[in-house]
Amino acid sequence: MAGNPRNRMDTLSGCIRRWGLAALLLFGCTPPPAPRMDEARASVHQLFTIPQSERTRAWGEASVSADGETYECGIEVRAVADSFAADFYGPLGIRFGTIRASTSSGRGSLRFRDDTNQFDLSQPVSIPPFGSNESLTYGELLQVLWGRVPSEYEDLADKPADSIISNHGAITLLWKTDSMKFHVIVENHPVAIAGVDALFTDYGTGGARLGMSSFKDGRARKIEIRQGDGNYFSITYSRVKRY
Secondary structure, eight states: OOOOHHHHHHHHHHHHHHHHHHHHHHHHTOOOOOOOHHHHHHHHHHTTOSOTTOOEEEEEEEEEEETTEEEEEEEEEEEOSSEEEEEEEOTTSOEEEEEEEETTTTEEEEEETTEEEEEETTSBOOBTTTBSSSSOBHHHHHHHHTTOOOGGGHHHHHSOOSEEEEETTEEEEEEEOSSEEEEEEEETTTTEEEEEEEEETTGGGTOEEEEEEEEETTEEEEEEEEETTSOEEEEEEEEEEEO
């Protein structure tokens, strides 16, 4: 026996309302579109346009792990056009590490615990917490500690990205070389750099991974260098002064 026409209409009306609500939820939760590619590329190039003459002083907290020993410490960085200085302080304010370098001479020194090393800026880093292979030079390390993406990566970023991945309103641009995978993540609202990640291809055999995030005015406030052998170094800057 056929059903009551009024009941059938009520059932149909209820289905329409439920499907309409489901569609509203579906489309209402759709993530915003990824940033336009021209804006994304412009954001990437802003990483390399900070004036070299800018004077900077920054304070923060650092964590250093070397050969099974971990240190929680304070860090102060002072940088001008041709010189760089960093001091590492223990819980009682005792300085246990320093970095001094001059770009005009191309030389520098690094003291960590009881060891002091002299270096050329073009020389590969050889101190376990900061790197102990050919992934980073000392000159690049100083730029990273300053919150800057190494300028040596600019030529790589000038080329078209090898791949582009869109995900939840952000895009990741990936460049590949024989020795490195270089990722730049660009968020959408507003269009800005969310993070930079460089994974060196020998990471599994003692290589390095460089991560930089919390960018402001082109400089990262959070930095991490992690070695494949378990050593690592990280900084979170809480205060940056430019003058």
